[in-house]
Amino acid sequence: MNFVEKLLKAARTNKSLLCIGLDPDPQLMPAGVGIVEFNRAIIEATSDLVCAYKPNLAFYETLGAEGFDVLKDTIACIPESIPTIGDAKRGDIGNTARMYAKSLFEMFGFDAATVNPLMGFDSLEPFIEYRDRGVLILCRTSNPGSADLQDQLLSSGSMYELIAELARQWNKYGNIGLVVGATYPEEISRVRAICPDMPLLIPGVGAQSGDLASAVRYGVDAKGQKAIISSSRQVIYASKGKDFAEAAREAALKLRDEINRYLEDV
């Protein structure tokens, strides 16, 4: 089963477009809880409520040598039926990109990875060649600074629209998706128009205050699918107490149901 099939199946089974970002920050975590223990508890408490999990590599790299095993062990806690997205935002020349792709898809075994398109097609091709994995290309990111380059006007539209257009041309195996921040609903709508069938990873709801209703409305495809609405801090740090896993479940349930209500209005 390839990434898109796995995503659709998990979304259907769990009636959910919610993706949880597993970004463990010891300063925000409950005291005395190890990172794998924390992630495992969050995963066990929410795995029937999500369509994907998305660990961000930065939070593991910063742990040093231990980080590799912590990430491996975290991935091992995720049920086989739920797709995993390695949020790494890598991008480098061909021979180097091959190393990154191998690391993410073979060593960690992610079902999908986020990549940065600034260096162009040949920097993404080694990822795309893994036909059963998803390649989620940064298009219009959720942060304020995204405007610095992504909003630049070209003769044919904005930079982010060109990225969406290029992604469509590069999508020969049907395994490409785009990352579009929930903080820019209008842009989600334009990207969805350019790429009607692609999965869109939409971070930025919750802590980054994206507009959830618009993210859902504009993010889904014509069948009300293929939007991956990602939240991290709002869910995993819902409580800093011993009840952190239950609190995460409550937050995830609330978000999933809210998304589903907006979905009815689409």
Added chain:
Amino acid sequence: MNFVEKLLKAARTNKSLLCIGLDPDPQLMPAGVGIVEFNRAIIEATSDLVCAYKPNLAFYETLGAEGFDVLKDTIACIPESIPTIGDAKRGDIGNTARMYAKSLFEMFGFDAATVNPLMGFDSLEPFIEYRDRGVLILCRTSNPGSADLQDQLLSSGSMYELIAELARQWNKYGNIGLVVGATYPEEISRVRAICPDMPLLIPGVGAQSGDLASAVRYGVDAKGQKAIISSSRQVIYASKGKDFAEAAREAALKLRDEINRYLEDV
């Protein structure tokens, strides 16, 4: 001593603008030689010939948990007087970028790091805030696909020229530099005109067949400094035999001297 001072000092001491990329690929390395052993031998054979070393993180990440220690041990082999550049090309939203910056500058202790500007200023700020470290922003990369986005025409010039312009505006602490591939000499010249004082990291000579003479001519500042001409495969894989370190030294010496000859013509 900050990155730029350290770079200038090493370049002066070793009469060299050459940077060696430490990108260990077991398939290209001599058989039976461990990676740290390989890197150590290369470093010992060349440390009087370079202005910097540049390990690319991908080649270490792909080793798994061991990769962290291999990179740490490699950095420990580099003499304190030679600046280290972590070629990681990271770029992510603020709280995540902080993790990446911490990992590169604190855990690995790199003097400088390469970063990807697609996500804009706030994604680079956590790096720039380390005022004594160098932040080398991808501007016009050496690969063919770089044209896909970096050459796009805006009202005021190309995307890569805008990146150079923004880098100049963001350079409040004087610790920003740019990455400009040796494969595009005309672009090096334009970037140098926009940022007359910035260090330029220029990869792509050697295996990627960039034009060395032009890279030197257009890359240096008015004083004939601040170009970091980087080569990896051409130097470190000069021989696959037991003489690999001596062969690397010969290749590095040849390149350094060639650069210095071109420098006389500037």
